[in-house]
Amino acid sequence: MKILEDLKYAKGHEWVRVEGNRAYIGITDFAQDELGDIVYIELPEVGAHVEVDDIMGSIESVKAAADVYAPVSGEIVEVNEELETSPELVNEDPYDAWIAVVEMADSGELDNLMDAEEYEKFCEEEA
Amino acid sequence: MKKTPLYDVHVVLGGKIIDFGGWALPVQYSSILNEHHAVRNAAGLFDVSHMGEILIEGSGAKEFIQQMITNDISKMSPGRIVYSPMCYRSGGTVDDLLVYQLDTNRYLLVVNASNTQKDYDWLKDNCNIKGISIKDVSADYGLIAIQGPASQKILQNLTSTPLEDIRFFRFLDNVEVAGVNAMVSRTGYTGEDGFELYVAADQAVRLWEEIMEAGHQEGLVPAGLGARDTLRFEAALPLYGQELSPNISPLEAGLDRFVKLNKQDFIGKDALIKQSEQGLKRKLVGFEMIDRGMPRTGYKIQADGKEIGFVTSGGLAPTLKKNVGLALVKIQHSNLGDEFFIQVRGKSLKARVIKTPFYLKK
Numbered sequence: 441m442k443i444l445e446d447l448k449y450a451k452g453h454e455w456v457r458v459e460g461n462r463a464y465i466g467i468t469d470f471a472q473d474e475l476g477d478i479v480y481i482e483l484p485e486v487g488a489h490v491e492v493d494d495i496m497g498s499i500e501s502v503k504a505a506a507d508v509y510a511p512v513s514g515e516i517v518e519v520n521e522e523l524e525t526s527p528e529l530v531n532e533d534p535y536d537a538w539i540a541v542v543e544m545a546d547s548g549e550l551d552n553l554m555d556a557e558e559y560e561k562f563c564e565e566e567a
Numbered sequence: 568m569k570k571t572p573l574y575d576v577h578v579v580l581g582g583k584i585i586d587f588g589g590w591a592l593p594v595q596y597s598s599i600l601n602e603h604h605a606v607r608n609a610a611g612l613f614d615v616s617h618m619g620e621i622l623i624e625g626s627g628a629k630e631f632i633q634q635m636i637t638n639d640i641s642k643m644s645p646g647r648i649v650y651s652p653m654c655y656r657s658g659g660t661v662d663d664l665l666v667y668q669l670d671t672n673r674y675l676l677v678v679n680a681s682n683t684q685k686d687y688d689w690l691k692d693n694c695n696i697k698g699i700s701i702k703d704v705s706a707d708y709g710l711i712a713i714q715g716p717a718s719q720k721i722l723q724n725l726t727s728t729p730l731e732d733i734r735f736f737r738f739l740d741n742v743e744v745a746g747v748n749a750m751v752s753r754t755g756y757t758g759e760d761g762f763e764l765y766v767a768a769d770q771a772v773r774l775w776e777e778i779m780e781a782g783h784q785e786g787l788v789p790a791g792l793g794a795r796d797t798l799r800f801e802a803a804l805p806l807y808g809q810e811l812s813p814n815i816s817p818l819e820a821g822l823d824r825f826v827k828l829n830k831q832d833f834i835g836k837d838a839l840i841k842q843s844e845q846g847l848k849r850k851l852v853g854f855e856m857i858d859r860g861m862p863r864t865g866y867k868i869q870a871d872g873k874e875i876g877f878v879t880s881g882g883l884a885p886t887l888k889k890n891v892g893l894a895l896v897k898i899q900h901s902n903l904g905d906e907f908f909i910q911v912r913g914k915s916l917k918a919r920v921i922k923t924p925f926y927l928k929k
Contacts, residue, residue, distance in 0.1 A: 500861040
């Protein structure tokens with residue numbers, strides 16, 4: 441299982457990559473492996489406001505459905521439309537296949553997320 | 568969890584083991600989609616040893632089975648297989664099963680794993696013919712299914728018995744396959760050609776490994792429960808617990824051709840005749856999504872703002888690359904082209920009734 445050092449992680453197995461005030465959000469390698477073949481992704485709407493733990497999309501694999509929860513609050517400013525036609529990109533490279541970008545309302549929320557080491561432990565406990 | 572004789576093989580192959588109605592079985596080895604496509608284009612090997620086998624013997628065996636199931640086995644002979652629902656007096660379904668006639672007075676019922684005990688009890692409780700023996704022999708068998716267009720070619724490498732002589736829904740007992748004594752049945756649950764091999768439980772590993780070896784070059788892959796479900800779903804084969812249940816009759820599930828209302832008495836006949844004469848109130852249909860979204864088992868369906876039914880099975884049909892489903896809906900919404908709305912995670916998404924099966928082999 442792949443965990444990247446420079447990302448932040450949420451308990452819902454979302455990852456966050458911070459660029460300035462923008463948070464790129466995707467799901468982790470652990471999450472895509474648990475789901476199996478991903479066949480459908482529902483993206484959030486650009487312009488929508490999300491609070492931490494709001495549902496900001498869903499991912500469906502052949503066998504299961506999972507919600508994607510907002511790891512930070514703010515406005516959705518971009519979504520990865522490529523995933524609508526190629527949802528399998530999340531299986532192929534989960535850390536490249538971001539789902540949406542949130543313009544953060546409070547970057548202090550990042551402190552509530554896990555770093556790579558903490559997330560690795562978290563996954564071990566879940567497995 | 569219970570383990571099949573092939574459990575260790577699944578673990579070595581990297582199978583992702585899940586609890587399937589109390590059985591530890593692989594949902595997938597590599598990917599459900601890869602395994603699905605392999606079965607449609609080449610072949611897949613499935614461990615279906617969890618299926619239940621109930622042996623019925625005695626001079627009244629045929630008469631007894633006739634009383635228990637909706638299909639007619641009066642013209643059956645040894646070497647043949649009949650598919651049939653088995654019903655309650657209410658017309659609801661106890662199980663759907665295969666009847667193998669082994670000999671004049673010997674029959675093997677192959678039933679859904681999770682229903683084995685229930686079926687066995689039901690058969691015992693309703694047997695009032697003297698001299699009939701009913702035995703649950705499930706543990707004696709390992710059951711391996713090879714499914715897909717390359718199945719015959721692969722299996723033929725391992726036996727001198729001409730497999731092309733075994734026609735669809737026939738079987739041959741005591742066939743030597745890779746040195747293992749097997750009952751070879753041309754049946755399956757994928758919508759493809761294929762065979763199911765019944766062997767002594769302690770021979771299952773050897774046979775599995777021989778078949779994998781023989782099929783490697785033809786593109787044979789091990790396939791798990793996930794692909795088994797997507798394959799049967801595309802072929803619109805019913806799954807007990809979803810398309811059939813104690814609350815769903817085989818007529819509602821569209822299995823009319825396996826319900827012989829003009830044969831001798833059988834359990835459920837009166838209720839089914841009544842359903843048939845009064846007209847069904849609801850019916851199983853196939854549908855495709857018009858709006859983007861994924862229908863799943865249990866999702867409710869509305870039309871004109873009212874609830875009209877529910878999804879029994881739904882998801883991606885991998886061969887068609889379409890999101891489709893099977894649904895039990897009120898009869899007035901069951902015509903081809905009818906539109907209704909699937910309640911998908913808080914949204915109402917449009918779908919249209921289409922014909923089944925979604926996939927039919929060439």
